[in-house]
Each structure stands twice: as structure tokens, then as C-alpha cells.
Amino acid sequence: MNKVHLVVFLSALILATACRDTQQNKSESSSSDTVALAAPPAPEWAKNATIYEVNTRQFSPEGNFKEIEEQLPRLKEMGVDIIWLMPIFPLSQENKQGTLGSLYAIADYDDVNPAYGTLTEFKSLVNRAHALGLHIVLDWVASHTGRDHKWVSAHPDWYLQENGRMIAPTDPQTNRSTNWKDVVALDYNNPAMRRAMISTMQYWVKETDVDGYRCNMGGFVPNNFWAELRPELDKIKTVFMLSEWENEAAQFKSCFNMNYSWTIHNIMKAVAKGVRTADKIDSVREVNQQRFPIWYYQMLFTQNHDENNSNGTLTETLGAGADAFMVLSCTLEGMPLVYNGMESNLNKRMSFFEPDTIPWGNYAKSDFFRTLLTLKHRNRALWNGLAGGKVMKISTDHDEAVYAFYRQRDSDRVVVLLNLSDHPQTVHLMGDGFTGMYTEIFSHQPIELKSEMTATLKPWEYRVLTN
Template structure:
């Protein structure tokens, strides 16, 4: 009897050793017990709309016609890149060079167009936020007449933001109370006039914390709990200013390094954990595999090697925890750098299968309370990202090959033998002790 009990304990260990002999992680630790982020429940999915990829003129109306498609990606918040009147003096074509904070650029449409877009988005259950550029203005902005509203050098000359290389813009002086009041009044204008729901604040770390604290407090007094504020920055202190969302700079860079073979998934998990350390309840980091800055340099297909690599990276960025971001063009695998200084014609029907895969992934995200609210655990499975969410009733396992090679890896040992349903295909399996994954293949399983 004792001999049988001994065999029953040894046999599974022998089988596990047999399976892992062909694994690419050569017996590395199976389970990473570091608590990556705990519960990171989140109801927000952001879609960043670059007007210049929707139409060469009347882009706001063009975006409005695509709201159902944008909504089908799970979007709950539509972020519009800057649509204000742009400067001409010293300009290079950047929409972040604002001539008039209260005036739309006519290339995008009219006030009626933007009001219609916001109203229809609200009817479809989406909030709308504008991009806000509070650190600087164009050189031909009317504010430039008030010289003390701008930062000056020792000779009394207005300067561009130091160390940034942005010669097309002039740096604002937040020591000036009148400038601050005008900035806040301009921010209130769009909420009161168009009924937008908040702002994505460009270069938020270039603006004093006490301004953001005042601005967010006063904007919330107008908009209430519907106000959503996203900071382009990495400092955790921005949460204390009142921002709901803050960029995950380090995570995005680490994700690229993992797919380039320059870093490890252990390092990615560590960065994820660090970015969530001490975050107040209800606040989130923005998670993305690309955005307008990254896509302007390289297409996701270049960064992550091909379409499948780009999809694999998106699965990790959207499923590992945080607020997912989709940048207009990535959902159809646009394969070239995409400058937001120029117009680019996008054929939204060019890659229907890829688009449908995005829709299916985000439907899973939207419908899975386990994924959005469960407790997260990560595992060491070589170059395959493996993480598991669990709540009181369900479990959800995600595994993603981050390489362009076929990999055979150990499954997380505590998950081996579980009945699992593939949420992408509907197939039900008993999870084996080892799995082979095609280049950039991923699985999303729900525990049966």
C-alpha cells in the first residue's frame, strides 16, 4: 500500500520531467509567485482617433460615420487627437502646435460637426475626451502678446520648451496667474459648449502639479463623475493630482524589448508590478502596444515583426491588466509608419479578418469579469507569456508566444489537467502538461 502511494507521487513528477525535456525554458521555475498587481478591474477601453487618417476634410463627420465600428472594438472612451486651429509661424504641421484653444481647425469640420460627434458617441455609450496641450502654444497664438505668459531666457526672449527639440512652439509660464486662469477657462469651454467628458493631457509633467489639481477639481465640479482625465506622463504623483489614468511608458518599452529579444517576460512582469505599486483604488495605467508617437516612427508590424507578432503584443498589452488603448490603424494592421503631421488614406476594409479578431478579443475583454476584476498571477514559461486570473467562481488563463519560433513549453503546473474552454474557438480541452505554440500564437482559456 505504501509502495503504491509512493508510485502515485513519483509518476506525475517523472511525466513532467519527460515533457519538459523538449521545453525551450530548460527547466526554469514554472511559477512566478510575485503578486504582479492584485485586482486591476477596469471598465475603460480607449480608442485614439487620429483625424488625419479618417478623411482629408470633414474628418469629424467621417469619424461620426464610423462610431459603430469604433464601438464594436469594445471602446468606452473615444480620444480625439488635437482638432484646434494650428499655428503657422515656425510650424512643422503638428496638431500639438495650437494657435487658438477655443477654435476648431476648419480642415476637420465645424462646431456643429463636433457637437454631433459627441452627442452620437454618448448615445452609443461612449465618452469623448479631447487632447489638451497645456505646456506650450504656437508662436502666432494671440496669447504671445502677453510676454509674461511665456517662459523667457536671460535676455527676455520667449523660448521653446527646454531640452525637447520643439522649436515650433513657445513654452508657457505657469508662474503667471492670468495665463493659468485663461488656460483653465479654455478647458472649461469645451466641456460646457460641446459636452465632452475630459482630456488627454499632453506632456502632463511639463505643467505644475498644483495647476492640474485646481483644474481637475474645477472641471469635476462641472462634469461630475463622468469626467475622465488621462495624463501623458509616467509619474505616480499625477494620480494624486486627480488624473484617472497615467501612461505606462516603461511597460510599453519593455514590451517592445521582449519582442525584440532584448528583455525577458520576467522583466515585463516586474515593470508591470512597479507601475502599479501604490496606485490609488480606481486608478489605472494606460496599456498599449502602439500609439500615435510610436506609430509615427514604426508600424506595429515593424516593431513586432509581422501581423501575428503585432497581434500577440496587443493581446499582452490589453489582457495583462490596465486600461487598453487602440490607436486608429492598428486594428487593420497598417504596415507603414503613420505620421500624424500628414494625411494618410486608410482602407478600413483592407484586413477584415484582422479587424474581426480585434473585435473578438475585445468582446472577450468586455464580457469577462474574471479578466477585468480577478486576481492576477504570472508564471515563468520561457518566452511564452503565461498569466492567470481568478475570482471566486472562475479562472482565465492566457498564454502568448512572443517569438517567431515554434516553442514547446511547460504549462503552469497548477493548471495542468484543468478543463479549459478556448474563448477564441469554443474548443474544450483538458490542459496538458506541455504545449506547442506556433510563432506568435496565443491562447485565451476559461476554466470549465
């Protein structure tokens, strides 16, 4: 670094250090806004949104669009903003898995599964969602189709082949075949196929007014396709794009507003099982901050359909700490996911290829989610990406067990204290950036935080404080 650059750097550092909290936030906001011009467009409503996953065929005994539409007011009241619908399309029958087949073996991109209802009924669902201020995101499978998709016979050259036979997708990380028997891989070197894929994705935005896509196995598709797709969708309206992938940082620049945080999820499971300490969460976050652009944020989750089916229920994966880790997912930098059924304490592995219905019960966890998601709506410190505040760790004398931090945006601040262990903890809160008067959102009790004060937490206890 030459002397001129060094002087500029030190001057900026001194100026930043001298600023008060509010001034610093304003400075960061201005700088971040300039940098974010390189980010893909994002709809305004995404800045403080929460996403909710729906499996149509499991969501009700009827398994159709009408039953989802009837539940939309309840989800809105709970604080949900985005409804992610798992694939709603007709399913391939060749080599299908189980009785029902995989939702990700698509037979036709241009129609709805007749078991769920009609296209008119789907449009009614979207319209009702929009009337309530909700948004609909479709689950899209771009890397492969079912073996009897209409493209297979009409355009066999749109598929990857070996020795004249269509093949399953290849994992780009291992370069090995997935050996998925019910699907065949699309060839993204074929310009005609790419145009058709863009056209059919435009169709759902134009004709049904959906608000974006959750892209299954987003890394199985070349990033230059996502870069080609995004402006074509935004010509219709600014969409919200979620990638089910974490290992391609360039996706944040080409197309996507958010990706999966598998790394945060995995470290949460490791902490829950006692094989990692709470402070290791910071190591994961630091790696992500280094590899992703400044405007990135991720979907944070404790459960989804893959986890539930493959690895188990919340009780099996997170044990007694399940609620504490959900609090963490709702307050860290990122957008929380609520998996359908969680608000009724879903505690079973849902069968993915056979008929199965969520045992709804009495929605016993609705108040828990409503409290967290309402705070995310109202307190700007918890907003997504550059709209929110950065996580500032609060040091304790037991960081291996207690994860403490605060976030601030302008005059809004949230303090989070989590005992991520199965033992009671008494800790000293060090520093002074978090001091002040607060209200704990679950107990509604006022509390004053002071530097060097002592806090005692029961095993897996959490406290969320707002000013």
C-alpha cells in the same frame, strides 16, 4: 516592527492564506475600495473600457468630423468605448512643421480647426457618440502653445521668457530645452494664466459635453496645477483623465485616472527583438506596482501616433509577435489602446506633417479586436484597476519564452498563454490556481486545464481561455 504589530501582521497573513479564491477576492475588493477613496473620481463607464485613438485629418480622405461620426457604429461594434481625438483646434502657422503643421502647436484653445468642420458638427459627433454609449476624450496641450496663439499677443506675461524672448518648453527630466521651434512654453507661476487654462478646459466639458482629456506631455506641467484643475472639471461632471507621462506617480493622486505605460511598451519591443526574455516583463510590472498607488492602471499599447511616426509600424517594431503583444495589452492589468487603422492591418508610417490618409482596406483585424474587447467587457477579471483581478503568474519550465498567467474576479477567470519567442515551445504549467474548464475565445474550443499539464505553442502563438 514591534511585537504588537508583528502579531497583527502574522494574523492577517494567516487569515488571508486560509481564504478560498472567491473569499480572497471579496476581501481584497473591500480593502481596495477603502484605500481607493484617496483616488481621483472616475466615471463608472471607465471600469471595463477600451480607448481608440483618432487623428481626424488622417481618418478619412475628407479629414473631418462628419466622417468620424459615420464610423462610430463600426467602432462601437468592434468593442471600443472611448474615442480619443488628437487635437481638434486651429493650428499655429509660425515656424510650422511641414505643409500642415503639428497638431500640438495650438493657435486657439476655444475653437475647432475649420478644416475639420464647425463647432456644431463637432457637437453632433459628441452627441452621436453618447447615443451609442461611446465617450469622447479630447487631446489637450497644456504646457505650451503655438507661436501665434492668441495669448501670445494678448498676454505675453503668461509665457516663460529669457532675455525678453519666449522660449520652447524645457524637459523636466533633463532640464534641457526641447528646442521645439513651433511652440512656446506657458508660465505656470502666473495665476491668471492658470485660471484661463482651467476656464478653457471647463468650456469644452460644459459646451460640448466631452468626457475628459488626454493631456499631452503631462509631466511638463506642475502637478499642483493638475490638482487644482481636477475638482473644477468634476463640478461639471466626473471626467476621465489620461496623462501622457509615466514618471510622476503623484499624478495618480492629484488628477489622473490613467497614464501611459511606456515601460511595458518598451519591454514588449525588446522581447520582440530578442534582446530581453519574456520573464523580464514581470520586473517592469513589479517596479510599477511599487511606485504607483494601489488603484493605478495604465494605458497599454503596441502602437500610437508617436510610435508609428518615429519608430515604425507594428511589423517594424514587433514583427511576427505583434498580435501576441496586442493580446497581452488586452489582458494584463490596464486599458488597451487601439490606434486608428490597426483594425485594417495598418502597415505604413503615417506622415505627421503632410497630407496622408489611412489605407482602410477591408477591416481584416476587426474580428480579432472584437473578440478581445468583448471579453474585456464581459469578464470582470479583465476590468480596469481595482474593478478587475490581479495578474497571477503561472510558472512554466520555459518562463524565458512563455508568459503565462491568470486573472480572477469573483467567479470570473481568464487564463492567458503566450509564446513570446520565434521558436515552438512545449511547457509544463505548474501550480493549481488556474485549473478548470474553459473555452478558448478565438477557436471556441473547450479545454480543461490541469496542474502539471503540458502545453505546446507555435512561435508567437497565443491562447486566451475564459470560464
